[in-house]
Amino acid sequence: MSMFVLIGATGTVGRQAMDLLLQGGAEVAAVTRDRTADLPDGARPVVGDPSAPGTLADWPQDAEGILLSPRAVGPAAEELLALGAARGTRHVVVLSSSTVEHPAGRRRFVEEFRAVEEAVGRSGLSWTFLRCADFAANSLAWAPQIRSTGVVRGAHRGATTSPIHERDIAEVAVRALTEPGHAGRAHVLTGPDSLDQRDKVRLVGEAVGRTLAFEEVAPEQVRQAMLAQGLPADVPERLLGSLADYATRPGPTTDTVERLLGRPARSFAAWARENASAFAERSLPTRSSARPEES
């Protein structure tokens, strides 16, 4: 039975990839810093910090492949890949970003993804890069505002991307880990529909059966609100830099998911329907009290 090491196993994509691998009969080593992490039956925990690979003493011998989250490994990619290679791991699939190929946002964030890809290239392992558009799940950040007011206050309403359903990323990742034909390939993965911020809010509204509004506010106001929530300064930097660029030039739309999986990519509308409960309000504003969408 093949073994796969998941770096970022408890993340949005990692969890879904883990489920798919286990359902397919593979063995999974789930790397997590949290020794109490809730892992599915059959997953083998490897407790340690991927950004400090020396802590990963339980890395399995002769794993077939690694699913690698650049965020989780950070600047330690080289050291972590050396550990994998020393333990006989053969292939690595990187959850990279479409910005590597279609630059948008602050340069240093793009460089972080590029640095991980370059470390993989130097590692001697065979590799596949999944250069993903923004995850549909990023919209969950709007859930508190939608639940409480029905109005999303954000910057750059015209920022346009083709958000990808994280399940599609996980399915492609599992194919790239388990099937031949992906070595040395960089796939740009996006959803099927190019949507601006108001489109996304409208589709969430359709999913929850409410009229929601997007209200444009100054980027600085968004930054201050995020800092007041206790988020590190990098988070608004990353978000606002990307939105500013995507308002000027839309992010890419590709048919790669459909070509690789043999069926259409899941839509943002479908994602919103599946996740409607996260946006369902406790104290509901009525349709008439929701603020009108800007035109």
Ligand SMILES: NC(=O)c1ccc[n+]([C@@H]2O[C@H](COP(=O)([O-])OP(=O)(O)OC[C@H]3O[C@@H](n4cnc5c(N)ncnc54)[C@H](OP(=O)(O)O)[C@@H]3O)[C@@H](O)[C@H]2O)c1
């Ligand atoms: N969101 C997007 O729009 C987008 C777009 C393109 C690419 N990506 C990339 O896709 C990858 C997967 O994202 P994801 O949202 O599924 O999950 P993620 O952010 O990679 O997090 C997955 C897990 O990694 C661990 N982790 C997170 N930060 C860490 C850190 N600083 N040091 C060590 N471990 C850390 C956490 O697990 P434990 O707490 O269990 O240790 C977390 O649950 C990320 O690298 C992200 O940069 C995201």
